[in-house]
Amino acid sequence: MATLRDVARLAGVSVTTASRVLNGTDRDHPVSDVARAAVSEAAATLGYRRSAAARALKNGHSHLIGVISADILDPYFAEMTRGIEIAAAQAGYVTVVANANRDPFQERSRFQALREHGAAGIIFCGSDIEGAPGTAELAREVNRALKEGTPVISLAPRSFASTTIVVDNEATAYDITVHLLTQGHEDIAFVGGLPGLAAAEMRIAGYRRAMYEHGKLPRVTGHHGMNQVTGHAATEALLAEPSIPDALICTNDESAIGALAAIWHAGLRIPDDIAIAGIGGTDTGRVFDLTSIELPLGELGRLAVECIVNPAAGVPSPPGYSIREGRTT
Structure with missing residues (x-):
């Protein structure tokens, strides 16, 4: 790959002059039109490209946006990341995605690596678990980054300070619970979650509030995971109980798909025997x-990308959500 020195040699100018032309830094030390043309032609001939790493070192950041995902296999976070990548590409940025498995130690190491590569901003996709080992160390690392000017955006509730763009998780579960109650369902169980995981705990709280307000007894089960496997296992256990609920609300779509499979395997009909959302x-x-x-x-x-590439616009309000009525209720 051609270097700056190669360009300068072919153009017949000094390395300093070539650098000023290619980096657009010749305001204080003007370059003649002849030299400028020679450098530009030499760069085109050699296929010279400016080093992104050198540019990041000089400017303090690169055109790189880091994304730390709680679980890259979960379609929830995959769709978030796709939105980030599309917006970043449109703004001329490159996205680097790191999986952290909901582990604060892994999040911290990924965060440090992204900062070392001069990330223009870092986005967290996924909540943290209250009191998990490593949470305090991660918070200190994020605080240090913020003080040094690196934007940090969270798209889920987090225990550390950052710019947050978060949908009201409690309201989502409250609304879907009320939706099922108004359809005539009375014994509604909630499936899935993780102890201490902020988003899941908020959804359970919204479900409980709706049930209590309508004089119904809440029933939470499978509070040990949020994927297809745990959703299937929790629903299978629920269907083995003497009293089977007439509807399920799952903490996320992945848990719901696992629950669907368990219901089908039990020979029950959806939504005739049991509804699910x-x-x-x-x-x-x-x-x-x-x-x-x-x-x-x-x-x-x-919106997270917008906060990084256009900070002067301020922090946007989170967009709204809606209920999609499918065939399962």
Whole structure:
């Protein structure tokens, strides 16, 4: 690959002059039109490209946006990331995605690596777990980055200070619960979650509030995971109980798909024997025609990028959500 020195040699100018032309820094030390043309022609002939790493070192940041995902296999976070990547590309930025498995130690190491590469901003996709080991260390790392001017955006509730663009998780579960109650369902169970995970705990709180307000007894189960496998296992156990609920609300679409499989395997009909709804509105949920709270996942990603590339615009309000009525309720 051609270097700056190669360009200068072919153009017959000094390395300093070539650098000023190619980096647009010749205001204080003007370059003649002849030299400028020679440098430009030499760069084109050699296929010279400016070093992104050198540019980042000089400017303090690169055209790189870091994304730290709680689980890259979860379509919820995948759709968020897709929104980030589309918006970043349109703004001339490159996205680097790191999976952290909901582990604060992994989040911290990924965060440090992205900063070392001069990321223009870092986006967290996914909540943290209250009191998890490593949370305090991650918070200190984020605070240090903010003080040094690196934008940090969170698209889910976090325990550290950052710019947050978060949908009201409690309201989403409250609304979908009320939706099922107004359809005549009375014994509604909530499936899925993780102890201490802020988003999941908020959704459970919204479900409980709606049930209590309507004089119904809440029933939360499977509070040990938020994927298809845990959703299937929790629903299977629920269906083995003497009293089977007439509807399920799952903490996310992935849990709901696992629950759907368990219901089918039990020989029950959806929604005749038992109705089911999720939270997320992912493409996977749409394939199964799942009734779900549709969250603007891609739009959240776009807004996060906007905060990084155009900070003067301020922090946008999170977009709204809606209930998608599928065939499962």
